[in-house]
Amino acid sequence: MSLDWDEVSGFAASLPGTERATHYGGPAVKANGNAFVAPGREAGSFCLLIDRDTVDMLKETDPDTYWQTPHYEGWPAVLVRYDSADPERVMAMIGRAHEQALAKKRPRPRPKKAE
Template sequence: MRDWDDACATALALPGVAMDPYYGVPVPKVAGKPILAPGREAGSFVLMVSSVEKQVLMATDPDTFWQTPHYDGYAAVLVRYGTPARDRIVAYIERSWWDRATPALRAQRGDGQRP
């Protein structure tokens, strides 16, 4: 991801995603649930993932996926902009969407499988 706009555009390309307030800031949401949010730390955004996925991502690519004490214990990981992991980041944005989307929205996507 190059920047926040790039991350949002990726999420907004998925069925049913719209920008909606989250703690007063517009973020991509599906079924009323955020997929990602701007990071409190410069140069990163927050991606909602399961706690298990978070640990795997941070262990396998700490240059891209990381956290600060603020995010410790939350099912969300910080993602640095500008790393070469674009395909992996896109895949996890799609997984975050899948975990929050309704069955009808999943059917619109057409593949029926969790990314």
């Protein structure tokens, strides 16, 4: 089974305390003001914002699904291929990222630019 952005974002948005919003100008799902899923720039993958230890574990245990470009290395984010052989694990990781986003402090609003 291959996932797509509508399924991923729909599942993420169904979790408690979430909202569809933007992150760096693109669509995302946030909890407590913190993004935890976004489409990513790489075709065939979405971006999962999750702690670095989990990023390392996912890349090590399933490199066919979880990967990074140099842009994401060293950051708490990993790319996830939609055509994962284990979509149930992908959904579980979205759930974990959601819990982490809820537990983080709400980001301070950025000042509005003067027009």
